[in-house]
Every structure is written in structure tokens, then in C-alpha cells.
Amino acid sequence: MGRAKRRDLVRWHDRRVTREHVLIGATELAQRLKAGEQPTILDVRWQLAAPDGRAAYERGHIPGAVYVSLEGELSDHSVAGQGRHPLPSGRDVEAAARRWGLRTGTPVVVYDDWNRAGSARAWWVLTAAGIADVRILDGGLAAWTAAGGALQTGVVTPEPGDVTVAHDDLYAGARRTLTAAQAAGVPLLDARAPERFRGDVEPVDPVAGHIPGARNVPSTSLLADDGTFLPDADLIRLAGDDAVGAYCGSGVTAAVVVAALAAAGRDLALYPGSWSQWCCDPTRPVERG
Template identity: 65%
Template sequence: MGAHTDTLITVAELADLIDAAEPVTILDVRWQLGRPDGRLAYGDGHLPGAVYVDLETELSDHSARGRGRHPLPSGSAVQAAARRWGVRAGVPIVLYDNWNRAGSARAWWVLRAAGIPDVRILDGGLAAWVAAGRGLATGGEHPHDGDIEVPHENLYTGALPTLTAAQAAAITNSGVLIDARAPERFRGESEPVDLAAGHIPGARNVPNGALLDDRGFFRPAAELDAVFTAAGVRDAAAVGAYCGSGVTAAVDIAALRIIGIDAALFPGSWSEWSTDPTRPVATGPAEARA
């Protein structure tokens, strides 16, 4: 499937699969911070055959307490949802969204953490598909139930590495902890959602938006490498990432994967960290490196 085969797929590559009638499962994960339910927009126009995925209820478990605004779902919940979406063993999955790759990156991370390996993000998202002149379908899709088996029940100790709050703090001593939020939230100048403004002391700010070009495509690998090298990632013994609630940090983790670096996710992110008043909070720009 071309470059970055375990992370991204292009519109042309996906179109070739569809035109050749190759089996592929397409999932629509449109989600925005201020508009989390994308169901109506999905009904108005989606990739043909794409099944809608609800990030809030199918890629998160809001019954969990103390783990931030988007706690990870259980493996059994992911398996049940994936079977509803029609996910089948041995059939590749392509994920797309319509906003900053946040929804598709979250789904990419969750499915891979659950132990499903053949998962890719559509580079450029819905806009790229439309810009290429490809058609959209309306209404809903009703796939046959899938048969996928999810090997990992606990995604916090699943197929991808995660960090607890204590581990996120500790990684700043020996490695690099990336904060994927907007710079003004990192600096503590604005906090529209969580209880405190600022960042985890020692974290480095690499906003997820800086990893995409003005059309919503991931920047070329050389540019991504330069961004993360400037944050000290190339020299780090370990790399972790967090954001507001573990959603947009997945964009940074996907970008790091594109350049061959595996990073751990702090799933609770700032929404978990900021609920404990005993945890330190830093404001302003990142501290100078020693």
C-alpha cells in the first residue's frame, strides 16, 4: 500500500482497493472537540460502504472513573463494536475523519492497542477523498456482523505502550514527554475544558496541528522528523505523549510512528492529571533543556 504502510493510506491507494473489489473495511470516525457526535454529518455524506464509529461511546468507556475524559474501552467492548462495524479477520481497516485526523488517529491507536494489526489512517481525511473527485454515499450502512477476535482485554496493558500519571512525570527525567495540545493551552493561557491550566512539568509542546499541512495531510517524513528532533525526541531514551484526554495525542503518536519512533500514550492525559491538586502544574513555555 505504499509508504508508511502500517500507519497511512492515500486516497489513490484506497480507491484502487475499492475499484478492484478488494475486501476492505472503511470506518468513519468524524469527531470534533466542540461537536463530538458526527452522526448527522455522516448521514449527509460518507465514503461508500463506510460505517460510522462513535468515538464517545465505542472508543471510550465513560463508566471508568479517575482516568480522564476519554478512558480507554475494554477489549471485549472493542470486539463487540468492531463486529457491529463488520470488521473481519484478515481484512484491512481504513479509518478517516473530517477534523485534524483526531478521530481516525484515536481509532487507529485503540484498535492497534486491542491487538488488531492491519489498521491505517486515510491521509487527508474526508476532504482529500472529495478533492480527488471521488463520490460520497448518504444515509446509513448495514454491514454483516464481523468475526474479529480481540486478544487484549485491558488496553492499558495492551499491544501498545501506555503511561500512568506517575510514569508520565518520570519519563521527563530520562526521555521526552510530548504535549500535543495547542500552544496556548500548553502555556496555561487558555483552558476551555479541564480543571487547571498549564502542562506537566518538563513536557515539550508539539501541537498535533503542526504535524499536518494546510490541507490536513501529514507532513512529509523529513518535516515530521525535524519537528520532533527539535523537541529532543531523536536523542531520547523513551518517548511519551499526552493531550487533553488522550484523543489528539494519538495524532502525534501516529506521526512518530511514520518516522519510525514508537511512543507511549498517557491515556488520561491532562484531564486526569489536572484533577489531582497535589500534582504539580507548569505554565509558560517549555523549560530550557539542561
């Protein structure tokens, strides 16, 4: 590799461009792997209709990638009253991250194959726990294969890692969050599909509608046709000037909005309980239309 190429592949944490602190392109990831760098790569396949992505992972994943279960490792379903995907504790994140092979000082790349939902959740959980240098593969698995990246089948079992987390309570961790009471009084972006926001349909939660005053910015509207995040100026325009936080059905796709705005230099809070927590209290107001 030529000297100019080596200069281009600077250390990950020496970058000063905000977008590059949140995202990494498939071509850059391939270059780094070819140059001998060994980031920890996590495959976070998850869809609302197919929450277990392990079988898809085993059929083909980025070489060296370790499968991460959003349902089992990036959520704690033993927690009551916090919506459908309660945040895990920092201690549980640390134990899982060590199983995935995360090591102190080693960069992490997270990816998925559906609208950046799984990777954004992983990015949010890991960075909220205080794990540094985590980036989302822009465009997901499709971008990797489109760039000519090879796939590996089967299961990767890494050597245990040694990473430590700085925050045990992710609701008060390194990223801003909102409680239901706080969400009631601030401008919010609702990341769900328009028909769910309006209350036309509600396939998951017991009540249809949205938090009064929220504005609908579907997480998919922040992505280009190829699944990559839109340019910064477009992300800022879509988010508007006054938004303080983001929510969705259960705190998963709202992380896509938070990540997108972080890439564009805006720090939004996440309402982790989201609509699934809000609508379960009959005293909370509901808006439709």
C-alpha cells in the same frame, strides 16, 4: 486493469514501508476499491466542539463506510479516574468491531474530517487491542473528495464481523502507554494548542497549564495545509530526539502524534489520561508559560 497496475496493488500486509503500515492515500484507496478489494471503512467524525459526528456522516460519507462513535465506542465513560476519555476494554472493542463488520484478515481504513483526531484515536484503540492492518486515510475525508471520490448518504449497516482482539486491557495492550506516575519522569510531547499548553486559557479542564518539562508539539503542526501528514524527516525534526511519550487534553489528539511518529518509524507511548487526569490531582505539579 493492466498487469503493472495489478503488481502495484500488492497485498496490504506485504508492504514493508513503515509509513504505509500506518497511512493510506485517497488515490490508493480508490484504486483498491476499483480493483475489487473490500476493506472495512470506518467513519470516525469527532471534534472537541462537536463530539457527535453521526449527522455529518449521514449527510455524506465514503461509500460503504460505517459510522463509529468516538465518545460511545472508542471510550468508556463508566471508568473513573482515567481522564475524560478512558480507554474501552478489549471485549467492548471486539463487540463494537463486530458490529462495524470487521472480519479477520480484512484490512481496515479509518478516516475523519477534523485534523485526524477521530481516525488516530480509532487507529490507536484498534491496534492496541491487537487488531492488525489498520490504516488512517491520509488527509481524511477532504482528501477523498479532492481526489474525485464519491459520497454516499444515509446509514450503512454491515453484516456482523468475526474479528477477535488479543488484549482486553488496552492500558497494557499492543501499544505502549504511560500511567500518571510514569509520565512524571519522562520527556513528553504535549499535543494541545499552544495557548492551552501555556495555560493562557483552559476551556475544558479545571486547571490550566502543562506537565512540567513537557514540550509543546501541537498535533496540527504535524499536518500539511491539506491535512496530510508531513514527510517523515519533518515529523522526526518536530518531535525531537528524546521524546518518550505524548499526551493532550484527554488522550485523543495525542494519538495523532503517536500515529505520525509511528509512520516515521518512532514508537511513542501514549499517556491516555493526559492532562484531564493529571490536573485533577492537586498534589501533581503544574507548569505554565
